Amino acid sequence: MENQLNYYKILRNEWKEFSRDRIVPLTQGELAHILSLNDRISQDDVKEVYMPLVHLIGLRWKIQQQKLVQQAQFLGKKRPQKVPLVIGIAGSVAVGKSTTARLLKTLLKEIYPTKKIQLITTDGFLYSTAELKRRHILARKGFPESYDMDRLLHFMDDVKNNLPAKAPVYSHNVYDIIAGEYEVIEDVDILIVEGINVLQLPSNQQLYISDYFDFSIYVDAKEELIKQWYLERFDMLLDIAKKDRKNYYYGYAIGDRSAADAMALDVWQKINHPNLHEYILPTRNRADLIMSKGKNHLISELYLKKY
Numbered sequence: 001m002e003n004q005l006n007y008y009k010i011l012r013n014e015w016k017e018f019s020r021d022r023i024v025p026l027t028q029g030e031l032a033h034i035l036s037l038n039d040r041i042s043q044d045d046v047k048e049v050y051m052p053l054v055h056l057i058g059l060r061w062k063i064q065q066q067k068l069v070q071q072a073q074f075l076g077k078k079r080p081q082k083v084p085l086v087i088g089i090a091g092s093v094a095v096g097k098s099t100t101a102r103l104l105k106t107l108l109k110e111i112y113p114t115k116k117i118q119l120i121t122t123d124g125f126l127y128s129t130a131e132l133k134r135r136h137i138l139a140r141k142g143f144p145e146s147y148d149m150d151r152l153l154h155f156m157d158d159v160k161n162n163l164p165a166k167a168p169v170y171s172h173n174v175y176d177i178i179a180g181e182y183e184v185i186e187d188v189d190i191l192i193v194e195g196i197n198v199l200q201l202p203s204n205q206q207l208y209i210s211d212y213f214d215f216s217i218y219v220d221a222k223e224e225l226i227k228q229w230y231l232e233r234f235d236m237l238l239d240i241a242k243k244d245r246k247n248y249y250y251g252y253a254i255g256d257r258s259a260a261d262a263m264a265l266d267v268w269q270k271i272n273h274p275n276l277h278e279y280i281l282p283t284r285n286r287a288d289l290i291m292s293k294g295k296n297h298l299i300s301e302l303y304l305k306k307y
């Protein structure tokens with residue numbers, strides 16, 4: 001990413017200093033616990049990248065709480081209403097959004113043990129395969145029109161008003177929405193919302209989903225790397241699928257692996273590549289923080305919005 005006027009470019013070495021002494025340090029035991037829950041993340045990443053990030057989120061949370069107190073005073077209310085803090089995580093398919101989101105949730109839970117912290121992915125707001133077929137847009141899965149953005153907007157509205165909200169659930173293994181399964185969000189303190197579309201503008205709406213966010217992150221990397229991670233994840237999904245006849249990928253998993261890999265590459269080129277360039281990358285500059293990854297998912301630099 002080239003230098004942007006409205007972002008501070010912060011190298012990893014500078015960023016890692018930002019949490020020093022200002023946040024509850026983790027004990028070795030807590031760190032080990034966090035790493036055991038997320039085998040994809042290194043100890044260095046937790047200390048050098050995620051701890052300063054959690055510190056920054058903590059500061060934003062304080063400001064949000066202060067605003068709510070001021071507003072309550074202005075309105076002559078005794079107490080401010082409870083409004084959950086919402087963190088959005090955007091980026092390409094397979095860039096590592098859900099891995100980042102899971103780690104952030106684990107860390108926040110460790111640091112704020114009495115708070116309720118939940119995570120949803122907007123994959124659940126994709127139309128079901130049956131509905132995509134009915135709309136003749138099965139080949140457009142992941143593109144803006146394949147999501148029920150109105151439903152997502154209403155969901156965000158309920159969350160922010162501290163009303164119970166239900167997020168539908170998507171399974172990569174089934175490659176579809178799981179009918180009747182929901183993640184229930186209720187009386188939550190922090191909600192993390194992860195998905196390729198979280199910084200997009202829903203059609204026919206005046207509101208961005210990100211209007212509900214208190215802090216937003218875009219996970220970024222060069223496309224060659226993301227494509228490689230997509231293909232590697234596809235291979236991992238096939239390994240899992242081999243053991244399960246009901247898995248969507250079972251047929252590919254027991255067949256010729258090079259034909260399956262060629263199919264995945266084709267999906268990248270025809271679907272995920274154009275989606276990244278037409279609809280996901282253009283939302284990058286809406287994020288409060290851009291985390292830029294290099295080889296082996298190592299975060300090399302961060303871009304923090306100046307204002």
Ligand SMILES: Nc1ncnc2c1ncn2[C@@H]1O[C@H](COP(=O)(O)OP(=O)(O)O)[C@@H](O)[C@H]1O
Pocket residue numbers: 040041042091092093094095096097098099100229230232233236296297
């Ligand atoms: N920090 C990381 N270290 C190692 N592998 C990672 C890391 N982040 C993501 N991955 C791997 O990259 C692939 C894509 O990550 P995932 O979180 O599923 O992406 P997304 O949610 O953006 O589609 C997965 O195979 C995941 O295990």
Ligand SMILES: CC(C)(COP(=O)(O)O)[C@@H](O)C(=O)NCCC(=O)O
Pocket residue numbers: 092093094097123141142195196267271272
């Ligand atoms: C469900 C998704 C839209 C969401 O992507 P995610 O960021 O969770 O990987 C994507 O994984 C997808 O299915 N895209 C359609 C093309 C494909 O099969 O990859």
